[in-house]
Amino acid sequence: MNETLRIRGGLALPRAKPGLDRPILAAALPPVLVFPLVAHGNRPLLSHVKAGDTVRAGDWLAHGLRASASGRVRSVESRTVLHPRRARADCVVLDTLPSADLPPAPDASGTVRRAELESLLSAGIDGQGGAGFPAADKLSAVRSGGCRLLLINACECEPGVACDEALLQEDAPAVVAAIERLRQALQPDVTLIAIERDKPRAVPALHRSLAAMPQITLLPFEPVYPSGAEAPLLSRVLEHLGLPPVTRAERPTDRGLLCLNVATALALGQALDGTLATTRIVTVASDQASLSRNVRIVLGTPLGWLLERIGQPPSAATRLRIGGPLSGFMRTADPQTLDAPLGVTTHAIHLSASAPAPMPITRPCIRCAACAPVCPANLQPHLLHWHASANAPAELQRLGIDRCLECGCCDVVCPSAIPLTAQFRLGRAELGERARRDAEAERADALIRQRQERRQRETLRRRAALDEAPAPNIAVNAALARAKARARRGARPADRAAGQAADQTVDQVADRAPDTSPPESPTVDGPPGNSR
Amino acid sequence: MTGQLPGIAAMRAGLPALLPATGPLMRAVMLALLPGTLLAAWLFGIGVLVNVVFGVCTALIVEALALRLRGRSVQDTLSDGSAALAGWLLALCVTPTLPAWQLMLGVLIAILLAKHVFGGIGHNPFNPAMVGYAVLLISFPQTMNAWPAHAALPLNAAPPSPAVTLQADAPFDGEPAADWHALTGQTPLEAWRTARHQPRIDDAPLTVSDPGPLSNTPSNASNEATVRPPGERQALLALAWLIGGLWLLRRGVIAWHIPFAVLATLSACELVAQVSGAATIGPLGAPFSGAAMLGAFFIATDPVSAAATARGRLVYGAGIGLITFAIRSAGGWPEGVAFGVLLMNGAVPMIDRLSGAPPRSADAAK
Numbered sequence: 001m002n003e004t005l006r007i008r009g010g011l012a013l014p015r016a017k018p019g020l021d022r023p024i025l026a027a028a029l030p031p032v033l034v035f036p037l038v039a040h041g042n043r044p045l046l047s048h049v050k051a052g053d054t055v056r057a058g059d060w061l062a063h064g065l066r067a068s069a070s071g072r073v074r075s076v077e078s079r080t081v082l083h084p085r086r087a088r089a090d091c092v093v094l095d096t097l098p099s100a101d102l103p104p105a106p107d108a109s110g111t112v113r114r115a116e117l118e119s120l121l122s123a124g125i126d127g128q129g130g131a132g133f134p135a136a137d138k139l140s141a142v143r144s145g146g147c148r149l150l151l152i153n154a155c156e157c158e159p160g161v162a163c164d165e166a167l168l169q170e171d172a173p174a175v176v177a178a179i180e181r182l183r184q185a186l187q188p189d190v191t192l193i194a195i196e197r198d199k200p201r202a203v204p205a206l207h208r209s210l211a212a213m214p215q216i217t218l219l220p221f222e223p224v225y226p227s228g229a230e231a232p233l234l235s236r237v238l239e240h241l242g243l244p245p246v247t248r249a250e251r252p253t254d255r256g257l258l259c260l261n262v263a264t265a266l267a268l269g270q271a272l273d274g275t276l277a278t279t280r281i282v283t284v285a286s287d288q289a290s291l292s293r294n295v296r297i298v299l300g301t302p303l304g305w306l307l308e309r310i311g312q313p314p315s316a317a318t319r320l321r322i323g324g325p326l327s328g329f330m331r332t333a334d335p336q337t338l339d340a341p342l343g344v345t346t347h348a349i350h351l352s353a354s355a356p357a358p359m360p361i362t363r364p365c366i367r368c369a370a371c372a373p374v375c376p377a378n379l380q381p382h383l384l385h386w387h388a389s390a391n392a393p394a395e396l397q398r399l400g401i402d403r404c405l406e407c408g409c410c411d412v413v414c415p416s417a418i419p420l421t422a423q424f425r426l427g428r429a430e431l432g433e434r435a436r437r438d439a440e441a442e443r444a445d446a447l448i449r450q451r452q453e454r455r456q457r458e459t460l461r462r463r464a465a466l467d468e469a470p471a472p473n474i475a476v477n478a479a480l481a482r483a484k485a486r487a488r489r490g491a492r493p494a495d496r497a498a499g500q501a502a503d504q505t506v507d508q509v510a511d512r513a514p515d516t517s518p519p520e521s522p523t524v525d526g527p528p529g530n531s532r
Numbered sequence: 533m534t535g536q537l538p539g540i541a542a543m544r545a546g547l548p549a550l551l552p553a554t555g556p557l558m559r560a561v562m563l564a565l566l567p568g569t570l571l572a573a574w575l576f577g578i579g580v581l582v583n584v585v586f587g588v589c590t591a592l593i594v595e596a597l598a599l600r601l602r603g604r605s606v607q608d609t610l611s612d613g614s615a616a617l618a619g620w621l622l623a624l625c626v627t628p629t630l631p632a633w634q635l636m637l638g639v640l641i642a643i644l645l646a647k648h649v650f651g652g653i654g655h656n657p658f659n660p661a662m663v664g665y666a667v668l669l670i671s672f673p674q675t676m677n678a679w680p681a682h683a684a685l686p687l688n689a690a691p692p693s694p695a696v697t698l699q700a701d702a703p704f705d706g707e708p709a710a711d712w713h714a715l716t717g718q719t720p721l722e723a724w725r726t727a728r729h730q731p732r733i734d735d736a737p738l739t740v741s742d743p744g745p746l747s748n749t750p751s752n753a754s755n756e757a758t759v760r761p762p763g764e765r766q767a768l769l770a771l772a773w774l775i776g777g778l779w780l781l782r783r784g785v786i787a788w789h790i791p792f793a794v795l796a797t798l799s800a801c802e803l804v805a806q807v808s809g810a811a812t813i814g815p816l817g818a819p820f821s822g823a824a825m826l827g828a829f830f831i832a833t834d835p836v837s838a839a840a841t842a843r844g845r846l847v848y849g850a851g852i853g854l855i856t857f858a859i860r861s862a863g864g865w866p867e868g869v870a871f872g873v874l875l876m877n878g879a880v881p882m883i884d885r886l887s888g889a890p891p892r893s894a895d896a897a898k
Contacts, residue, residue, distance in 0.1 A: 361608055363612060363653075365654050366654050367838070372842070380888045383840065399888055
C-alpha cells in the first residue's frame with residue numbers, strides 16, 4: 001500500500017515546521033497551574049473544588065477535567081484564557097507542591113477488555129488535535145457498536161505547528177506501542193496511521209517501529225493543508241477502503257469509525273497501561289527560526305512563565321498567535337494574557353515582534369470560483385459568501401455551511417481578498433442561535449398545545465359529570481332550567497347578566513365534582529347563554 | 533465581521549501566485565486580447581485600434597464618474613481593470629466604421645445601465661459589453677452592419693461598393709440586415725445561412741432571399757449549392773483568439789469548462805446537422821467562424837455574469853453553444869454568440885442554485 005493519497009481540495013502550503021532540528025524541551029513544573037473551566041464546544045464547567053482544597057495529580061477539578069499536578073487550590077476566579085471564542089473564563093488556580101509526585105494510575109485493573117475501556121472512559125483525556133474533543137465521548141460511542149476503523153491522524157498539515165511531528169521523531173516506538181495497545185483493546189477491523197509523506201524523520205521512524213506490527217498500516221498522504229482535519233481525511237480514507245462516505249445525518253462514531261490524533265492515541269494507550277497523561281507538546285515558534293522549540297509542558301502551565309523559562313520573554317509589543325497561521329487567533333502580550341494557561345488544545349504559539357503584513361484591499365466578489373476547488377468540504381464558498389451577504393440563512397443551510405471546517409483555504413486563494421472564513425464563522429454562529437431559538441419556540445408551542453388539550457379534556461369531563469349527577473341543589477336546577485330555556489329561545493341582551501350568573505353557578509357545581517381542577521378560563525366554554 | 537488573520541496575508545504572500553488579484557486578472561485578459569486585436573487591425577483597418585482606444589477611454593471615464601456618483605473609492609475600483617476590459621470587448625465587437633458617438637453610447641450603457649445600476653463590479657447579472665452591444669445593434673442596425681471594404685485581403689467576400697453603403701440609409705425593413713458581428717467577418721456564415729435557406733426561397737420570397745443592401749455577402753452566394761469553408765481571414769483571427777484563450781487557461785485565469793462547453797456544443801450541433809444532411813459549415817468550421825472563439829474564451833468566461841460552479845459552467849457553456857447554433861441556423865441573425873451569452877446570463881441564478889449544493893452523500897463527517 002504505497003499509494004499516496006490526497007484529500008479533496010486544500011492547498012499545498014510551503015512546509016514550515018519550527019524547532020524540529022532540536023530535541024523536545026521538557027519544561028519543569030511551574031509554581032502555578034491554571035485550569036479553565038471550559039469544555040469542548042465552549043461549554044462552561046462547574047468546579048468540584050474550592051479555594052484551600054488540596055488536590056492530588058489526577059484528581060477531578062470538574063467533570064472531565066483532571067489536575068495535572070498535586071497542589072493546593074488558591075482560588076477559582078475569572079481569568080483571561082487562550083480560547084478562540086471567548087476572552088475570559090472561570091479558572092481553577094492551583095499552587096503546585098514542590099514534590100513532583102507521579103500521577104496515580106486510573107482504575108486500570110487489567111486484562112478484561114471491557115474494564116480497560118471503562119478505565120479509558122474515566123481517564124478524562126481530551127483530544128490534542130486542536131478541537132479538544134473529549135476522547136471518552138468518541139470511545140463510548142464506538143464501544144456500543146464495535147470499532148470498525150481505528151484511524152490515527154498524524155497529518156499535521158498546518159505550517160507553524162510541529163508538535164506531533166516532533167513527538168513522532170523522538171518517540172515513534174512509544175506511539176506505536178500505544179496504538180497497538182489501543183488496537184488490542186478496541187479490536188477494530190482495520191488500523192491505519194495517516195501521515196503526510198513530507199515529514200523527513202517522522203515517516204522513517206514510524207516505518208521502523210511498525211516493522212513488527214503487520215496489523216497496523218501506514219497510509220501516506222500528500223502534504224496538503226488541511227489533511228489533518230478529521231472530515232476530509234476520514235472521507236478520503238473511506239474512499240480508499242471502498243467504504244461509503246459518512247452522510248450528513250450521522251457521526252463517524254455511529255459507524256464505528258474512530259479517528260484519533262496521534263498524541264491523543266499515545267495518551268489513551270498510556271492510560272491503558274496505567275499512566276495518566278498530564279503533559280502535551282507545544283510548538284513555540286518565533287520570527288527567528290533558531291529560537292523555535294517544541295516544548296513538553298504540564299497542562300495548565302501559564303504562557304508567560306513558559307516564555308520566561310525558555311528564554312523568550314515577550315515585550316509589550318510582541319504579538320502572539322495562538323495556533324497556526326490559518327486556523328489560529330491573535331493576542332497581544334499583555335500581563336493578563338501572559339497569565340493565561342496553555343491547555344490541551346494549544347498546539348502552537350508564535351511570537352512576532354514585527355508589524356503584521358498589511359491586508360490587501362477587499363474587493364467585491366467577481367465569482368471567479370477559485371475558492372471552490374480548494375474547499376476540502378466540497379462547498380461553493382462564493383455562493384455561501386453571496387447568500388451570507390444577503391443574510392439568507394435558509395440558503396446557507398442548503399449549501400451546507402454546517403460542513404465548513406473554517407480552514408481558511410478560500411481566504412488564501414481569493415483574488416478579491418474577501419475574509420470568507422470570518423463571514424462563514426459568523427453565519428454558522430447565527431444559524432446555531434436560530435436553531436436554538438427555534439427549538440425553544442417549538443418547546444413552548446408544544447407546552448401550549450398540551451395545556452389547551454388538557455383544558456378541553458377537563459371541560460368535557462365537567463360537562464359529563466354534570467349530565468350524569470343530578471345537581472344537589474334545587475335552586476341550581478331551577479337556574480339551569482332557566483338557562484336552557486333561554487338558550488332555546490335565543491339569548492336576549494337583557495338576559496345576559498342573568499345567564500352569566502347561572503353559568504357561574506353551573507361551574508361551581510362542576511367544581512364540586514370529584515377530582516376536578518378549578519376552571520381556568522371561561523373562553524373554552526364559548527359565550528355564555530348558548531353553549532348548553 | 534471580524535477581519536482576516538494576518539497569517540492569511542502571510543500565506544497569500546508566501547504562496548506562488550495561485551491566482552492573481554482582480555486587477556492583474558483583468559490585465560491578463562487584456563494582454564491575451566492584444567494579439568487578436570492587432571491582427572484584426574491589420575485585417576480590417578486601423579479603425580479597430582481607434583475603436584479599442586476610444587472604447588477603453590470612454591469606459592474608464594464613465595466608470596470613474598459612476599463611482600464618484602455612488603460615493604465609492606474611484607482609485608481602488610478603477611484599478612481593477614474591469615471597466616477597461618468591457619470597453620475593449622465592446623469595441624472589438626462593433627464595426628470599425630461605427631460613429632464615435634454610437635460607440636460612446638454603447639459603452640455608457642454597458643457601464644452605467646448594465647453594471648453600476650446593479651451595484652458595480654461583481655453584481656451585474658448580464659455581461660456589460662454584450663448589453664451595450666445588443667443595445668447598439670438594435671438601435672443602429674445600419675451603422676452596426678456597415679462593413680468597410682475588405683480591401684486588404686479580398687479572400688472570399690466581395691466588398692460592398694460605396695454606393696451600396698450609401699443605401700444604408702434606406703429604412704429598416706423587419707428582417708435585420710445580416711452582417712452584424714464586426715471583426716469576425718460574417719461573410720461565410722451569411723453565405724452558409726443563405727445557402728441553408730435556399731430551398732425555401734422559392735416558396736417564400738420575402739424571407740431572406742435578399743440579404744439586404746448592407747450585407748457584404750456576394751450576390752452569387754445564394755446561388756451556390758455548397759457552402760464555403762469559413763473565410764481564411766476570420767479563421768486566422770479565431771486562431772489569434774484561441775492562442776490568447778489558451779494562454780489564459782494556462783495561466784489559470786479562466787477555467788476550461790466554459791470555452792470547452794461552448795465550442796464542443798457548437799461543433800456537436802453542426803455535426804448532427806451535417807449528418808442529417810443539412811447545409812452546414814461543418815463541425816470543424818463552426819468554432820473558427822463568426823465570433824465563436826472570441827465569445828467562448830473572452831466573453832462567455834466573464835466570471836461575474838457566468839455560472840460559478842464547475843457543473844454549472846458546463847451547462848452554461850453548452851447553453852451558449854446551443855443558442856448560437858440555433859440562431860445561426862434558424863434565426864434571423866447570422867451570428868448568435870452575443871444573444872447566447874445574454875440569454876444564458878439570465879439562466880445563471882437558476883444554474884447556480886441547482887448545481888451549488890454539495891452532493892448529498894459527500895464528506896459530511898463532523
